[in-house]
Amino acid sequence: MLEATDVRRHFEGMHAVDGVSLEVPRGRITGLIGPNGAGKSTFMAVVAGTLPATAGRIVFDGQDVTRMPAYRRARMGLVRTFQLPSEFARLTVLENLLVAAPGHRGDSLVGALLGPRYWRADERRIVGEARGLLKRFGMSGKESDYAGNMSGGQKRLIEIMRALMLHPRCLLLDEPMSGVHPRVADEIRGYLQDLRREGLTILMVEHELHFVEQLCDSVFVMAQGKLIGSGTMASLRRQPEIVDAYLVG
Amino acid sequence: MNTYYAANLLIFAGVDVIACIALNLQFGVSGIVNFAFIVFQAAGAYAAAVLSMPPDTSPDYSFQIYVGGLNLPFPLPWIGGAVAGALLAVPVGLVVLRNLRSDYQAIALLVTSIIANTVINNARPWLNGAAGLALVPQPLQDQIDPSTDSYFYFYIGLTAICVALVWFIAARIVNSPFGRTLRAMRDQELVATALGKNPVALKMTMFVVGGAIAGLSGAILVGFLTVWAPSTWLYPETIILFAAVIVGGRGNNLGAVLGALLVPVGFEEVTRLLGRLDIGPPNFIPAMEWVLIGLCILGFLWFRPEGVRPEARRIVPEGFESGVRVVGDLD
Amino acid sequence: MNILIAAFGFGLVSASVIALAAVGFTMQFGITNMINLAYGEVMIASAYVAYYIDERGVSIWIAMLVGAVFGAVFSFLINRLIYSPFQRKGTSQLGMVIVSLAVSLMIANIMLPIVSYFPVSYRERFSNLLRFGDIALTVNQIAIIALAIAIMAVIHALLRYTRLGKAMRATAANPSLARNCGIPTQRVIDAVWTITGALCGLAGVVAALDSDSFTISSGAGFLITALAAAVLGGAGQPYGAMIGAVVIGLITELSAAIWSPDYKQVVAFAILVLVMVLRPQGLLAKRGAAAAAG
Numbered sequence: 001m002l003e004a005t006d007v008r009r010h011f012e013g014m015h016a017v018d019g020v021s022l023e024v025p026r027g028r029i030t031g032l033i034g035p036n037g038a039g040k041s042t043f044m045a046v047v048a049g050t051l052p053a054t055a056g057r058i059v060f061d062g063q064d065v066t067r068m069p070a071y072r073r074a075r076m077g078l079v080r081t082f083q084l085p086s087e088f089a090r091l092t093v094l095e096n097l098l099v100a101a102p103g104h105r106g107d108s109l110v111g112a113l114l115g116p117r118y119w120r121a122d123e124r125r126i127v128g129e130a131r132g133l134l135k136r137f138g139m140s141g142k143e144s145d146y147a148g149n150m151s152g153g154q155k156r157l158i159e160i161m162r163a164l165m166l167h168p169r170c171l172l173l174d175e176p177m178s179g180v181h182p183r184v185a186d187e188i189r190g191y192l193q194d195l196r197r198e199g200l201t202i203l204m205v206e207h208e209l210h211f212v213e214q215l216c217d218s219v220f221v222m223a224q225g226k227l228i229g230s231g232t233m234a235s236l237r238r239q240p241e242i243v244d245a246y247l248v249g
Numbered sequence: 250m251n252t253y254y255a256a257n258l259l260i261f262a263g264v265d266v267i268a269c270i271a272l273n274l275q276f277g278v279s280g281i282v283n284f285a286f287i288v289f290q291a292a293g294a295y296a297a298a299v300l301s302m303p304p305d306t307s308p309d310y311s312f313q314i315y316v317g318g319l320n321l322p323f324p325l326p327w328i329g330g331a332v333a334g335a336l337l338a339v340p341v342g343l344v345v346l347r348n349l350r351s352d353y354q355a356i357a358l359l360v361t362s363i364i365a366n367t368v369i370n371n372a373r374p375w376l377n378g379a380a381g382l383a384l385v386p387q388p389l390q391d392q393i394d395p396s397t398d399s400y401f402y403f404y405i406g407l408t409a410i411c412v413a414l415v416w417f418i419a420a421r422i423v424n425s426p427f428g429r430t431l432r433a434m435r436d437q438e439l440v441a442t443a444l445g446k447n448p449v450a451l452k453m454t455m456f457v458v459g460g461a462i463a464g465l466s467g468a469i470l471v472g473f474l475t476v477w478a479p480s481t482w483l484y485p486e487t488i489i490l491f492a493a494v495i496v497g498g499r500g501n502n503l504g505a506v507l508g509a510l511l512v513p514v515g516f517e518e519v520t521r522l523l524g525r526l527d528i529g530p531p532n533f534i535p536a537m538e539w540v541l542i543g544l545c546i547l548g549f550l551w552f553r554p555e556g557v558r559p560e561a562r563r564i565v566p567e568g569f570e571s572g573v574r575v576v577g578d579l580d
Numbered sequence: 581m582n583i584l585i586a587a588f589g590f591g592l593v594s595a596s597v598i599a600l601a602a603v604g605f606t607m608q609f610g611i612t613n614m615i616n617l618a619y620g621e622v623m624i625a626s627a628y629v630a631y632y633i634d635e636r637g638v639s640i641w642i643a644m645l646v647g648a649v650f651g652a653v654f655s656f657l658i659n660r661l662i663y664s665p666f667q668r669k670g671t672s673q674l675g676m677v678i679v680s681l682a683v684s685l686m687i688a689n690i691m692l693p694i695v696s697y698f699p700v701s702y703r704e705r706f707s708n709l710l711r712f713g714d715i716a717l718t719v720n721q722i723a724i725i726a727l728a729i730a731i732m733a734v735i736h737a738l739l740r741y742t743r744l745g746k747a748m749r750a751t752a753a754n755p756s757l758a759r760n761c762g763i764p765t766q767r768v769i770d771a772v773w774t775i776t777g778a779l780c781g782l783a784g785v786v787a788a789l790d791s792d793s794f795t796i797s798s799g800a801g802f803l804i805t806a807l808a809a810a811v812l813g814g815a816g817q818p819y820g821a822m823i824g825a826v827v828i829g830l831i832t833e834l835s836a837a838i839w840s841p842d843y844k845q846v847v848a849f850a851i852l853v854l855v856m857v858l859r860p861q862g863l864l865a866k867r868g869a870a871a872a873a874g
Contacts, residue, residue, distance in 0.1 A: 128570030
């Protein structure tokens with residue numbers, strides 16, 4: 001589904017990503033782990049297009065997207081979430097989801113000027129979809145609250161739901177469990193497993209190794225901008241260099 | 250209260266409201282810090298002027314040198330004003346609204362505003378330089394005598410129609426899914442990009458729309474004043490409008506109207522009243538006015554950054570998705 | 581050819597004046613992340629303070645010193661009372677630009693009733709002309725060049741060899757890391773505003789001395805020229821600002837000689853806009869000026 005070849009990202013003399021090549025198989029959850037500063041988030045940003053690659057190639061579903069700007073990759077179905085809270089704070093929770101919906105008749109200048117009668121049908125459709133998602137993820141009661149007032153775990157859920165509104169084919173999750181209450185993290189784990197069952201491809205950066213173990217079919221390890229290992233968690237634990245570099249338990 | 254005073258007040262208020270709505274669309278809703286805003290209003294005024302004035306070779310106009318002079322009847326010059334504002338937005342937007350951090354963008358626009366003013370000021374053959382344009386024909390001045398009260402009522406009515414039109418357009422934009430996308434982009438541009446929104450295209454669109462409306466406001470103003478010079482559109486004028494949008498409330502049209510009434514109009518009136526009192530050295534009152542505007546901006550940014558009338562929270566009614574009739578308007 | 585060489589001489593003077601202003605401005609930005617749009621107004625206020633002293637018979641050079649001190653105190657206070665609180669409150673970069681604009685407006689208009697619109701000039705603005713081949717400069721102008729070179733050397737020494745200088749560079753590179761390493765960032769910032777404020781004041785008096793006359797409205801022009809040099813050299817880079825000052829000084833004087841003196845400022849402004857658009861990181865790039873820099 002997703003193929004990165006010798007991706008590099010240099011910035012101000014620092015080699016944040018230094019020649020990483022990996023493959024994300026379709027319909028599976030792949031993990032990307034590594035110590036702090038390994039360049040994982042930078043790599044994710046390059047794959048998603050929010051940062052340009054200094055070198056290398058990124059192929060998504062057979063198409064070379066290396067030069068494509070982020071918004072076009074998102075429209076193609078390659079969607080990312082962010083490590084730091086990135087909800088639209090001054091929009092309600094529902095609006096956060098609605099704004100993500102693609103192909104809305106009212107989402108253009110002409111559409112807006114033509115008025116509600118022109119786009120109301122589309123709006124009804126996506127409101128239904130959004131409310132469905134909110135119900136599935138247990139946040140129906142919060143739909144009219146400002147997203148900025150939500151807790152860390154709720155913001156994470158909003159991000160995931162928002163990404164789902166785009167009908168992604170490959171989801172790039174950047175530390176979805178970070179800063180989240182363990183019980184909520186467990187719920188997220190359940191949702192992700194459901195999504196995988198429904199055929200969604202996921203590449204996930206994560207620190208909480210027990211989640212990585214439960215969720216990921218295969219794992220890549222990065223350190224200092226380079227890929228230092230790959231395989232299942234079990235096989236990785238047997239490699240002493242990797243354990244030394246990073247794994248604790 | 251005589252008619253001229255009332256007309257002056259109402260027309261300036263109308264123009265300020267239109268300008269604030271435009272600036273709010275750019276800054277309050279879309280997050281574009283257009284510190285060159287006043288140039289767009291000026292473009293509209295100049296365009297309307299040279300479209301409606303006769304060619305400058307005729308004896309009446311021998312003291313002025315300018316381009317154009319097409320002697321077009323109303324409403325063409327006003328449409329021309331809006332078009333001029335929109336057209337100017339294209340190159341300026343293309344050059345500035347790219348991947349620049351937002352404070353750089355703001356400064357680049359501020360400097361552009363100063364450059365434009367200096368160049369027009371010095372380049373006499375274009376728009377008559379520092380002296381500016383005078384004797385600009387007024388709309389329908391051949392049909393209605395401009396010195397009568399009826400003309401004032403007519404002009405006030407014209408302005409009111411324009412205000413209503415601009416309000417309608419702005420409301421449609423802000424209360425639509427498009428408006429929602431703009432607000433999201435304003436709040437977190439990078440995240441909006443990751444959700445498939447093209448920020449450059451969105452910003453260019455709103456830059457052009459705002460430019461057109463600003464141009465219209467300039468056309469209305471010049472039609473009433475019949476004069477227009479570089480001293481009318483120095484860069485601090487943009488700051489007044491920013492103060493208005495910040496004070497009134499960013500992101501919503503009602504806030505923009507409130508801001509327009511409180512800041513530019515309010516200060517105009519206060520100056521008039523205090524001007525009669527003759528306090529202190531010359532220039533004291535206008536100068537203090539500016540100090541107050543500065544304090545206002547600081548005060549609101551500190552205590553109430555959302556403004557007098559903050560952006561309303563949008564709530565979707567129960568059962569909306571299944572086709573229940575939606576009653577009432579948002580905003 | 582003579583005109584060009586003469587223009588080169590004027591360019592050096594211009595560069596000196598601009599350098600004094602630009603280095604201060606860029607250091608303010610580099611170390612405190614503040615684009616201080618009130619910089620020009622502080623310059624002109626210091627110029628006026630020097631004017632009042634000069635009028636009373638004091639030597640212009642002493643007046644210059646007083647102007648520098650005034651600039652230092654004024655800038656320190658502006659930061660302590662206004663900029664710092666807003667920054668601590670978490671105001672966005674953009675909000676801070678608006679804050680500094682508001683402050684510049686207020687300064688200009690508080691000065692206005694006091695000094696009024698009429699242009700003023702220093703007593704010593706005329707001095708003897710000296711010739712070096714085709715270059716003809718007055719004693720004042722030569723003194724300005726010498727002063728600028730001396731001050732640049734002092735700044736260089738400060739940044740490279742003193743503890744304060746190193747602390748400044750550390751804070752510029754990474755404020756939170758600097759704080760964690762035990763650098764008293766609050767005191768460093770106070771020192772920065774005082775020192776750059778002194779530069780600002782000095783630059784204001786020098787710029788005013790180099791002009792035929794100056795008024796309240798000269799402030800905006802000073803600001804933009806300093807801004808242009810700072811951005812050209814790379815925002816936050818003092819050495820970049822020096823280079824930028826030379827480039828702009830020379831280009832504006834050459835354009836005045838070849839084209840028209842009326843447009844000198846426009847040329848400087850145009851360079852600024854061009855640089856911001858084409859190479860926002862400037863000649864000596866440090867921090868990314870482009871958005872989405874990671």
